Amino acid sequence: xxxxxxxxxxxxxxxxxxxxxxxxxxxxxxxxxxxxxxxxxxxxxxxxxxxxxxxxxxxxxxxxxxxxxxxxxxxxxxxxxxxxxxxxxxxxxxxxxxxxxxxxxxxxxxxxxxxxxxxxxxxxxxxxxxxxxxxxxxxxxxxxxxxxxxxxxxxxxxxxxxxxxxxxxxxxxxxxxxxxxxxxxxxxxxxxxxxxxxxxxxxxxxxxxxx
Ligand code: BG6
Ligand code: MG
Numbered sequence: 001x002x003x004x005x006x007x008x009x010x011x012x013x014x015x016x017x018x019x020x021x022x023x024x025x026x027x028x029x030x031x032x033x034x035x036x037x038x039x040x041x042x043x044x045x046x047x048x049x050x051x052x053x054x055x056x057x058x059x060x061x062x063x064x065x066x067x068x069x070x071x072x073x074x075x076x077x078x079x080x081x082x083x084x085x086x087x088x089x090x091x092x093x094x095x096x097x098x099x100x101x102x103x104x105x106x107x108x109x110x111x112x113x114x115x116x117x118x119x120x121x122x123x124x125x126x127x128x129x130x131x132x133x134x135x136x137x138x139x140x141x142x143x144x145x146x147x148x149x150x151x152x153x154x155x156x157x158x159x160x161x162x163x164x165x166x167x168x169x170x171x172x173x174x175x176x177x178x179x180x181x182x183x184x185x186x187x188x189x190x191x192x193x194x195x196x197x198x199x200x201x202x203x204x205x206x207x208x209x210x211x
Contacts, residue, residue, distance in 0.1 A: 001161060002105070002161060002162070002163055002181065002210045002211070003105065003106060003155075003157045003161040003162070004105060004106040004107070004108065004151075004152070004155050004157045004161060004162045004163070005100055005105050005106075005107055005108075005162070005163045005164075005165065005210075006107075006108045006109070006110050006148060006151050006152075006162055006163070006164045006165070006175075006180070007107070007108070007109050007110070007164075007165050008045070008109075008110065008111060008164070008165060008166045008167060008168065008171050009109050009111035009113060009116050009119060009120065010044075010045075010111060010112075010113055010119075010167075011044055011045075011167035011168065011185070011186075012090070012093075012165055012166065012167050012185055012201065013089065013090060013093050013109070013120075013123065013125070014084065014088045014089060014090055014093075014119060014123055015088070015090060016081065016084075016113075016119060017040070017044055017167070019077060019080040019081060020040070020043060020051075020077060021037060021040040021043075022076070022080060023073050023074075023076035023077040023080065024040065024043065024051065024055060024073060025040075026076050027055075027069060027072055027073045027076065028055060030072075031069070033055060033056070033057075035055060039054075039055075041190070042054055043055075044167060044168035044169070044170070044171075044190070045112060045142050045166070045167075045168025045169070045170040045171040045174075046112070046142075046168075046170060047112055047135070047141045048070050048073070048074065048114070048135075049066070049070065050141075051073075052066060052069055052070055052073070074115075077115065078115065078118075081115060081118055081119055081122065082118075082122075084119060084122035084123060085122060085123075085124075086122075086123055086124045086125075088122075088123060089123055089125070090200075090201055090202075091200070091201075091202050092200065092201045092202025092203075092204070093125075093201055094125075095202075096201065096202075096204060096206075097125065097128045099206060100206075101128060103210075105210075106130050106155045106157060107128055107129045107130060108129055108130060108131040108132070108133060108151045108154070108155055109129055109131070109132045109133065109134075110133040110137075110147045110148055110150075110151045110164070111132075111133070111134050111135065112134075112135050112141045112142055112147070113134060113135050114134060114135035114136060115135075116132060116134035116135065117132060117134060120132060130154075130155060131151060131154050131155055133147055133150055133151045133154070137150055138150050142168070142170040142171050142173070142174035143169075143170040143171075143173035143174045143177065144174060144177070145174050145175070145177035145178035145179075146174075147174065148162070148164060148174055148175050148178040148180055149178050152178070152180075159178050159179040159180050160179055160180070160181075162178075162180040162181065163180065163181040163182070163183060163209060163210065164178075164180050164181070164182050164183070165183045165185065165201070165204075166182065166183070166184060166185065166191065166194070167184070167185045167186050167190070167191065168190070168191070169190050169191060169193070172184050172191050172193050172194045173193065176193065181195055181209070182194040182195050182196070183195070183196045183197070183198070183204065183209055184196070184197040184198075185197075185198055185199075185200065185201050186199070187199075195209075196208060196209050
């Protein structure tokens with residue numbers, strides 16, 4: 001029996017994947033590194049540091065330079081997310097959250113981002129969630145199951161009583177490793193491992209996934 005629904009944030013509730021892309025792109029241009037929208041697909045659900053490592057394509061830099069680049073990227077990203085409003089909720093999200101709330105499910109956000117709270121605050125959806133787990137909550141990030149297991153523990157439910165809604169391959173992997181039910185949002189090649197897959201969040205049929 002499903003008792004809780006755990007949402008990824010970036011790319012599920014709002015399209016911050018685009019803002020992450022724009023920030024990395026700006027940094028890459030300054031550093032003379034090529035970086036395309038397609039390359040950005042690999043960064044979904046991946047931590048800031050791992051994203052930088054992928055961007056550098058295996059090139060290693062001194063630690064202080066790595067730090068400097070991560071700080072810069074985050075500054076660019078924060079400039080963009082400052083302008084987020086409730087208009088930036090992905091179509092279908094508000095209706096889905098309202099329905100789940102009405103049906104009595106516990107709701108949580110589990111995001112790898114250290115900016116998750118700002119984004120949620122700007123979207124004005126914080127009150128809908130019993131828990132916000134973010135990039136500060138656990139040490140090992142997705143695809144490790146830790147963040148989702150932490151969320152289940154805080155919500156006082158068992159992993160098998162949770163559904164995770166994710167747009168990233170690493171996120172689906174993490175949720176499956178946690179022993180949770182999974183809903184993938186996006187193309188087959190990205191989230192095909194999920195129990196259910198939809199192109200868009202507004203396509204979700206609640207009766208199918210909450211059984
Ligand atoms: C994830 C995003 O939610 O958070 C990744 O999908 C991002 O693209 C990661 O790198 C970390 O985010 P932040 O805001 O802490 O740099
Ligand atoms: Mg995501």
